[in-house]
Amino acid sequence: MIINHPLLGPRDADEFVHLGDAGLINRPDGLAEGAIEAFHDYLYLRDNPAGLYRELWYHEQGDRSWLVVTRDTTTHEISKVELARDVARSQRRGQ
């Protein structure tokens, strides 16, 4: 696969490490009421969609950026690549 890095352009997927669901960005507040339940859902419950999936990739053999890659799990077609930091910041502002 080739991942079109927002800063570095197209790079081979071999340069990256895959983590999983981009939902891991939305870490619950550990001090809030019901934090154990919230962390349980955050850590263990995942969708497994046949189709578009947003997932985290780490450019370990490159600039060490964490990326949010939108990939079709049935075709491996990648429709969007974003810096995870930008995604995290915009989600924060949205809250």
Add this chain to the structure above:
Amino acid sequence: MTQDFRIDGGLVDRKQTLKFSFNGRDMYGYAGDTLASALLANGQRLVARSFKYHRPRGIFSAGSEEPNALVHLGQGARLEPNTRATVTELFDGLHASSQNHRGSLEHDFMAVNDRLSQFLSAGFYYKTFMWPKSFWEKVYEPVIRASAGLGKLSMQPDPDTYDKGFLHCDILIIGAGPAGLAAALASGHAGARVILADEDFLLGGRLNSDTQSIGEQSGAHWAQDSLAELASMSNVRILRRSTVYGAFDHGIYGILERKTDHLADGGGKPRHVLWRVYSKRAILCAGATERSIAFANNDRPGIMLSGAVRSYANRWGVAAGKKVAVFTNNDSGWQTAADLSAMGISISAVIDTRDIVAPMAISGAALVMGGRIKDTRGRKALDAITLTSGLTVPVDCLAVSGGWSPNVQLTCHQRGRPQWNDAIAAFVPGGELPKGLTVAGAASGQMTLAAALKSGRKTAGQALVDLGFKYTSAPALKASDEAFSVTPFWHVSGSKRAWVDLQNDVTTKDIKQAQREGFQSVEHLKRYTTMGMATDQGKTANVLGLAVMAEATGQSIPQTGTTIFRPPYSPVALGAFGGRAVGNEFRPTRLTPSHKWATECGAVFTETGAWMRAQWFVRAGETHWRESVDREVRDTRASVGICDVSTLGKIDIQGRDAAAFLNKVYANGFARLAVGKVRYGIMLREDGLCYDDGTTARLSETHYVMTTTTANAGLVYQRLEFARQCLWPDMDVHVISVTDGWAQYAVAGPNARKLLQKIVDPEHDIATEAFGFMACGDVTVCGGTAARLFRISFSGELAYEIAVPTRYGDGLIRALMSAGREFDVTAYGVEALSVMRIEKGHPVGSELTGQTTALELGMDRMVSKTKDSIGSALSQRSELQRDDGRRLVGLIPVDTSDTLTAGAHFLDIGAAAKMENDLGWMTSVAHSPTLGHSIGLGFVKLGHIRHGDVIRAWDGVRGTDIKVEITSPHFYDPKGGLQRA
């Protein structure tokens, strides 16, 4: 043996005679021959025994689709089994031998299987070896294994080297036949970066095997001229002997280039190169593969594909027989008869299954229209055929053509599903092709030369326009549009066995049996009969097998369906996938800055991840490792020792929010660590279990340096980047790994400070009042070299770690050792380090396994409950807070002469060795030279309230059962007075 079957013509170089051997017999061929063409030239028709029935087999095809002629190639460690003779380029000194027989090729004892064939049909194993159950491992499996498989491995390490490479192009053209060459010329002229790859050593595809002309030239000449033109273009790269074995995501293709297989001596160069090609567009011009017709005993040596017989005559100047018959359902069989006849080879008969007027006259041949072959004869090779009319024709070669199947394999590697095309009675590419891939020529169903040339050029034109290149169409090349008409005909019915898949010995009977027993779907058919599951992936068999199944079920072929193909297109040696990453080169080896010095000092090294670390240092007179390790521990605790700890992960952390960041990633508090101080920290995973530990030093308000364990250095760094970018993106903090930037040495023992005072420049006061336990700071050493000093202790002694930029590491260790001479300083390795940490009760990877909690490790008070850090929430889960769980304890043998073993399980006195009585296990053991006996660390259920109890350490693997006393894990200086001195 002389080349009795060599005729005039062909593209071999008759000036270069090559000597080779087959089954120990010397033979001769010419440069340009394959092993198969040379064997045929020498009249060697029997070359193999079949997989299951051990039937005599000969050469069947002239290309990579070959199911029969698999041989052992080479000798000794270079022996390679299952090599296809049809694609093996002949060289002087080649050694080949036949495989899959007991006794000689001519007299194979396993041929008895052929007589037992009615018991060996589809599903035989599933039905026969069911019971008694106990027979499977002892009787059935060994017998089956002994007779299974084709070739034998050398069982020696591969002496050859392999390499990998990366290529980029605008257009990858797969196959250099007429369509591929036309596509390459158009693309090359337009200025695109082109890679043209073909599996053959002589490029041109069928142009070299047929007699059609292009313009005024023969096809073979046109191919060579075109290749010369392409070779002159700097934007075109031609890869010969290169198989495109797989189509992967996003325009990536895998190519295996065979660099030295055709040379008698590879000269030490890589044998194969595995290319990963990044293409913007790819054009598949892989041509088509001929298929056979099923009739009784259609597998005898001498029965070959018609196009192959033509290739051997036209390209290699070899007559596959002296009396040849043709059996065909289409016009290309007639082309074979005409070409051979023109070369003076006697054609006895042409049998066409179609009830039409014979398309041409063949001199001296009986032309049988609407004919069928009922049976064949010949024990070790074909000697006659019998038609359903009763006519028997003596022949030594039968050229069979059941039509041509486009080579759609690569179109299936993503999710393409070929579609049936009635006009050519074959599957053509269909469904979703790999993105960017288009198909031209016979591979797309354009079955004539003129059509192939035209579609190659046109397909390239479209790709060029897509990519923004200027493409001007040129006048079409003049070529003969040869007759190509086919009427499907699949098999001659009868009671005898008619082969469909030659390599896996699957017959029409097996397919009909699968149908009767309910295995009718193509996927079931394939797995039940093993059709198409041999190393050739059924290139010549699959469509025929489908057709037989379709007839048996009364369905059409499209209704019956098709199986698709996976990479690789043809077998790839595993060595090529390994490339250079073998043996010690499997991964990089990391050497510490003191490596050279340690080698000089007699160090014995051990691998720690990718690092080579000194395990211990052997001094004169020491004969056992324990002598060295015990001495290193004793001398360090008595005076001073030095250990290279550069392999620990070091991460530089800077920014206004660095303190807040560390407070998030460590479970214990870091917000109020003072400048100039170091703190031990424990990291959890988000699930609440312990992950890693280490120290972090605060060098200034905004500057920290963290150490991690050697094993987790990369992973902790990755987690910090994740926390920084994804979880707390607004924090002002930056992290960078500096593991390789610093050489770091632990200096430990009562004389550590005195030694360091000789090295650290005098303006830096390191007396305990000024530089107490857990202090850190910038210093200079040896007259001005910048260094960092940390007063931390892993050994439990008065200890420091001193760090200098890596380039000074060798100098510093030598300076430290010579400064320490007056204190009898010792260098110590990781083994002594480990002994001292067990004596001190520090957990490492054996205890921090990723399955243990802070509570179990006795560090639960470190986990802050007043802040939100990684893992803090889930560490409070009730299951992780059970107060009846396991706890880390120390263990000493009641009889101190006993030796403890790691991995032993704990049981109460008198309890049976059963899981329900299991109390925990021993994680680390060492001989403590300080205490004079064996000590251990381990997890014991309720261990924290059982100090002083005696239990058993039961080791079922080593057969020991030792009484041990539970103690505190801190064996040595439990109050920590020494390290604060």
